[in-house]
Amino acid sequence: MDAGVGLRAKPSVWAGLGNPHRSSTARVPVSFAAEKPVRSLVLGSDCRSRCAKLKVSCSRKAAGIEKAYYSADEALVLKQKAEDVIPYLNDRCIYLVGMMGSGKTTVGKILAEVLGYSFFDSDKLVEKAVGISSVAEIFQLHSEAFFRDNESEVLRDLSSMHRLVVATGGGAVIRPINWNYMKKGLTIWLDVPLDALARRIAAVGTASRPLLHQESGDPYAKVAHLVHDIAVKQGHNDVTILTPSAIAIEALLKMESFLTEKAMVRN
Ligand SMILES: Nc1ncnc2c1ncn2[C@@H]1O[C@H](COP(=O)(O)OP(=O)(O)O)[C@@H](O)[C@H]1O
Numbered sequence: 001m002d003a004g005v006g007l008r009a010k011p012s013v014w015a016g017l018g019n020p021h022r023s024s025t026a027r028v029p030v031s032f033a034a035e036k037p038v039r040s041l042v043l044g045s046d047c048r049s050r051c052a053k054l055k056v057s058c059s060r061k062a063a064g065i066e067k068a069y070y071s072a073d074e075a076l077v078l079k080q081k082a083e084d085v086i087p088y089l090n091d092r093c094i095y096l097v098g099m100m101g102s103g104k105t106t107v108g109k110i111l112a113e114v115l116g117y118s119f120f121d122s123d124k125l126v127e128k129a130v131g132i133s134s135v136a137e138i139f140q141l142h143s144e145a146f147f148r149d150n151e152s153e154v155l156r157d158l159s160s161m162h163r164l165v166v167a168t169g170g171g172a173v174i175r176p177i178n179w180n181y182m183k184k185g186l187t188i189w190l191d192v193p194l195d196a197l198a199r200r201i202a203a204v205g206t207a208s209r210p211l212l213h214q215e216s217g218d219p220y221a222k223v224a225h226l227v228h229d230i231a232v233k234q235g236h237n238d239v240t241i242l243t244p245s246a247i248a249i250e251a252l253l254k255m256e257s258f259l260t261e262k263a264m265v266r267n
């Protein structure tokens with residue numbers, strides 16, 4: 001079942017999902033379908049493809065929130081909001097999508113922690129699947145297409161699982177098939193203005209993000225249109241500077257609002 005939910009954010013407040021080229025109206029593309037629980041999976045098991053195999057156990061693991069400090073007050077709100085949303089989630093997976101540096105990993109770890117979900121970074125799963133330790137090297141030794149093939153395999157396999165928060169790669173939205181996989185859970189788009197993205201990436205360097213590393217000049221010029229294309233299809237939202245925990249709280253609020261609305265429509 002496909003669905004979407006909208007939110008209007010105050011201009012100075014982080015919102016969520018969508019198009020950085022448009023302003024403060026927010027829209028969260030959310031979709032779901034009933035699934036059977038699966039405890040483990042084989043990633044990239046299709047021998048017809050060029051994708052490698054990887055067995056991933058889906059036991060709960062520490063999310064590892066190294067940098068995402070939040071106050072005791074925020075921790076309380078996070079806990080409370082998570083408790084509100086959990087009954088409506090029905091163990092569905094949560095996928096974070098957004099540009100490189102939009103905070104998918106940082107926010108995803110917080111969400112996983114407070115929801116009691118397992119956190120996965122799809123880039124890391126691709127690295128494991130192909131046995132190469134960085135995305136940059138995968139691009140160098142193979143190609144972007146090879147990386148994308150494996151990314152789709154990973155997302156396909158994750159889509160049969162439950163209780164995961166998945167930080168997808170910035171380019172995962174390029175392939176429509178990936179949206180089909182992500183539709184089985186809730187998809188949250190973190191929309192961050194390009195200048196803020198550029199500042200964050202400049203702070204950490206582009207070595208781990210080969211798409212940006214290859215570019216001279218403004219590294220976002222090449223990929224910004226992708227966000228626009230998806231935003232047109234999915235709606236948009238606005239994000240200004242807020243802490244990762246504030247963003248996680250907002251994401252929980254959006255999920256709750258969407259899921260309770262759906263429950264009311266059904267009843
Ligand atoms: N809300 C935020 N405010 C400021 N910096 C952030 C925020 N969220 C993430 N960051 C920083 O931006 C960089 C990229 O974040 P990350 O979570 O790795 O993004 P992604 O997984 O989308 O590539 C990291 O250095 C992270 O600490």
Ligand SMILES: O=C(O)C1=C[C@@H](OP(=O)(O)O)[C@@H](O)[C@H](O)C1
Pocket residue numbers: 098099100101104105123135168169170171172208209210211212
């Ligand atoms: O999907 C992509 O095109 C990629 C996303 C990046 O990850 P983040 O979105 O986590 O920064 C990084 O691994 C690399 O540049 C490839």
